[in-house]
Amino acid sequence: MVTLTIDGRTVEVPEGTTVLRAAEKAGIKIPTLCDHPHLQPFGGCRVCVVEVEGLRTLQPSCTLPVSQNMVVRTNTPKVLAARKFVLTLIFSDRNHFCPYCQVSGGDCELQNTALDMGMTHWDYQPAWKPYPVDASHPNLVIDHNRCILCRRCVRACGELVGNYTLGIEERGANSMLIADTGVPFGESTCISCGTCSQVCPTGAIIDRRSAYQGLEKKTESTRTVCVQCSVGCGVEVLTRDNRMVRILGDWDATVNGGVICKLGRFDPLDDTRERVKTPMVRKDGKLQPASWDEALEVIAKTLKAHQGKGIAALVSPRLPAEAMTAFKSLFKEGLHAEMVTSMNGSGMASRLAAEAGVHENTLDVLHCADCVVTVGLDLYSDHQVLGFFIKRRLNTSTALVVMDSRENRFAEYARIALKPAAGKEAFALQALAAAIREGHNGTSGKFGELASKAGLSEAEIAKVADLIRKSGTTVFVYGEGLDENGAKALLEVVQQAGDNTKLVSAKGAANSLFAGQLGLSNSFNPKGCPTVFVALGDDEPSNALIQQLEGTEFLAVAASHVSRLTAMADVVLPVEMWAEQEGTYINLEGRVQKAHAALRPTEWVRSSTEAIMALGKLLDVPVSTDWQKAFQNHPSPVTLIGEPA
Ligand code: SF4
Ligand code: SF4
Ligand code: SF4
Numbered sequence: 001m002v003t004l005t006i007d008g009r010t011v012e013v014p015e016g017t018t019v020l021r022a023a024e025k026a027g028i029k030i031p032t033l034c035d036h037p038h039l040q041p042f043g044g045c046r047v048c049v050v051e052v053e054g055l056r057t058l059q060p061s062c063t064l065p066v067s068q069n070m071v072v073r074t075n076t077p078k079v080l081a082a083r084k085f086v087l088t089l090i091f092s093d094r095n096h097f098c099p100y101c102q103v104s105g106g107d108c109e110l111q112n113t114a115l116d117m118g119m120t121h122w123d124y125q126p127a128w129k130p131y132p133v134d135a136s137h138p139n140l141v142i143d144h145n146r147c148i149l150c151r152r153c154v155r156a157c158g159e160l161v162g163n164y165t166l167g168i169e170e171r172g173a174n175s176m177l178i179a180d181t182g183v184p185f186g187e188s189t190c191i192s193c194g195t196c197s198q199v200c201p202t203g204a205i206i207d208r209r210s211a212y213q214g215l216e217k218k219t220e221s222t223r224t225v226c227v228q229c230s231v232g233c234g235v236e237v238l239t240r241d242n243r244m245v246r247i248l249g250d251w252d253a254t255v256n257g258g259v260i261c262k263l264g265r266f267d268p269l270d271d272t273r274e275r276v277k278t279p280m281v282r283k284d285g286k287l288q289p290a291s292w293d294e295a296l297e298v299i300a301k302t303l304k305a306h307q308g309k310g311i312a313a314l315v316s317p318r319l320p321a322e323a324m325t326a327f328k329s330l331f332k333e334g335l336h337a338e339m340v341t342s343m344n345g346s347g348m349a350s351r352l353a354a355e356a357g358v359h360e361n362t363l364d365v366l367h368c369a370d371c372v373v374t375v376g377l378d379l380y381s382d383h384q385v386l387g388f389f390i391k392r393r394l395n396t397s398t399a400l401v402v403m404d405s406r407e408n409r410f411a412e413y414a415r416i417a418l419k420p421a422a423g424k425e426a427f428a429l430q431a432l433a434a435a436i437r438e439g440h441n442g443t444s445g446k447f448g449e450l451a452s453k454a455g456l457s458e459a460e461i462a463k464v465a466d467l468i469r470k471s472g473t474t475v476f477v478y479g480e481g482l483d484e485n486g487a488k489a490l491l492e493v494v495q496q497a498g499d500n501t502k503l504v505s506a507k508g509a510a511n512s513l514f515a516g517q518l519g520l521s522n523s524f525n526p527k528g529c530p531t532v533f534v535a536l537g538d539d540e541p542s543n544a545l546i547q548q549l550e551g552t553e554f555l556a557v558a559a560s561h562v563s564r565l566t567a568m569a570d571v572v573l574p575v576e577m578w579a580e581q582e583g584t585y586i587n588l589e590g591r592v593q594k595a596h597a598a599l600r601p602t603e604w605v606r607s608s609t610e611a612i613m614a615l616g617k618l619l620d621v622p623v624s625t626d627w628q629k630a631f632q633n634h635p636s637p638v639t640l641i642g643e644p645a
């Protein structure tokens with residue numbers, strides 16, 4: 001530990017800590033602009049300068065490491081004059097006509113820093129040079145006039161997302177933020193995660209959809225969980241007058257540490273689907289508004305009449321654990337319905353985790369892997385934040401191997417990309433297991449035959465086997481693109497490769513792991529079931545589901561949005577969408593997280609859990625929402641992590 005004095009206060013911090021962080025620990029605020037607690041220190045803006053006894057010049061506190069008995073002063077006249085001078089240069093360099101900027105009035109760190117220092121104007125004539133505004137991107141706008149060249153966006157895109165789209169061209173006064181080699185932002189390699197806009201201290205990178213909709217101080221903030229995939233990223237939903245304004249990554253969330261993808265940040269704001277506003281019952285061939293009592297009565301009567309004669313029930317794995325538990329309790333244990341399952345895709349990864357005794361790992365292993373092999377999963381478009389964790393390590397010695405029989409854009413980042421023939425992934429993995437076992441001595445062994453059955457060459461498999469053998473820790477990340485045989489072959493590889501091999505599986509939807517645990521992962525087949533209940537929540541029904549349910553004698557759907565499925569239904573119940581619901585989510589690694597309601601639903605809308613419980617009451621069937629008991633009732637190797645907050 002190192003002891004130093006800052007503004008007369010003694011503070012003790014670990015060696016390597018910067019003066020800025022030591023000051024924070026001592027409760028002393030030093031203004032900053034280019035610094036960000038989640039990025040590496042950069043030392044570009046010089047707003048954070050301090051005086052250090054024994055040093056001739058002022059020092060940037062954000063990059064200066066502490067030393068024993070150091071004496072630091074953060075607010076001497078010399079320091080304050082230097083900071084004011086730095087701010088004056090920044091303000092006069094480009095157009096900072098604050099009243100016209102969307103972040104003015106509280107959200108701009110430049111403006112706030114100046115006001116904190118008592119600045120009301122600056123003394124230098126601005127350069128008046130007009131800079132371009134790049135509005136070519138579908139989600140973001142870069143206004144170069146507001147850019148202070150702090151490089152937070154550049155560093156976030158590289159260090160956190162691993163995308164390295166942004167950079168700075170030229171030097172000094174000619175410095176400009178660019179995307180790739182200077183192409184329009186909308187034509188660049190940007191993947192629209194929006195992390196750059198979240199870290200930008202000024203109004204230089206703004207989010208098209210939410211700009212000018214409300215300063216952060218005028219919005220309410222709710223910390224909740226993204227339900228777009230099974231990573232379960234922590235998000236902060238900003239709302240104003242019960243309207244969603246913006247979604248930010250939650251810097252404090254253990255799972256994602258602040259980064260989120262386009263699906264989590266922008267897609268929910270672009271959801272233009274119409275809401276189901278009241279319960280509806282089909283009368284004279286047409287869906288007509290009805291009361292909850294009437295709608296529930298029709299469903300209960302039909303379920304009672306068809307009990308034992310073919311009831312199928314389907315639930316969305318995007319719903320909270322409480323709703324899924326109530327659903328299973330009503331339809332499986334209460335009504336003994338013939339078909340009770342979830343829309344869990346093939347459900348293979350969740351089933352394997354819940355039943356086959358697969359020893360999976362937490363996401364931490366991705367942060368220290370030497371080699372990552374993805375199998376049957378395109379992290380470019382699916383479970384993207386896992387892709388960020390991997391990409392940000394690729395400029396170290398970490399190697400990426402992508403194995404997929406389908407087109408896979410994540411392969412762009414791979415050191416080795418293997419494309420086995422469709423449906424032959426199991427052979428490719430068996431070949432890999434054999435190659436690791438046999439070693440590669442230049443003579444063709446069993447793995448050569450297996451490789452050719454997979455449509456791959458022996459050399460390709462040998463290269464991957466070599467990489468795994470030489471790597472400290474290898475993490476296999478697999479997804480629903482792998483079939484059951486492939487998954488078994490993957491387990492063989494993991495066993496062959498030994499203790500330093502870890503497994504992480506992407507399980508589809510937000511609560512897919514829990515659906516697997518409840519035994520709700522079988523594929524849906526409503527054939528021979530004249531009565532079908534679908535707890536759809538805010539999910540979008542697939543074409544395949546619509547086709548399967550065409551011609552169903554009686555269809556009841558509990559949904560938040562109007563869809564082709566609700567149009568086919570005999571009864572529709574209006575239920576909450578993700579941002580309105582409270583409940584528990586268990587992510588792909590078994591982490592228990594609590595979703596909190598950011599929006600209030602309208603008076604006719606109820607939660608999916610309430611809708612199912614009301615049905616149970618009418619049918620005189622006891623319905624439980626005790627998800628923890630349901631989880632324990634199904635012994636499995638999945639270990640729950642954390643308690644919901
Ligand atoms: S949106 Fe994401 S990928 Fe695109 S430039 Fe910003 S940080 Fe990089
Ligand atoms: S766009 Fe924003 S974050 Fe990026 S360099 Fe300019 S001011 Fe800094
Ligand atoms: S990775 Fe998944 S949970 Fe995270 S923000 Fe993207 S869609 Fe949401």
Ligand code: FES
Nearest residue numbers: 043045046048062
């Ligand atoms: S915050 Fe320290 S130099 Fe910018």
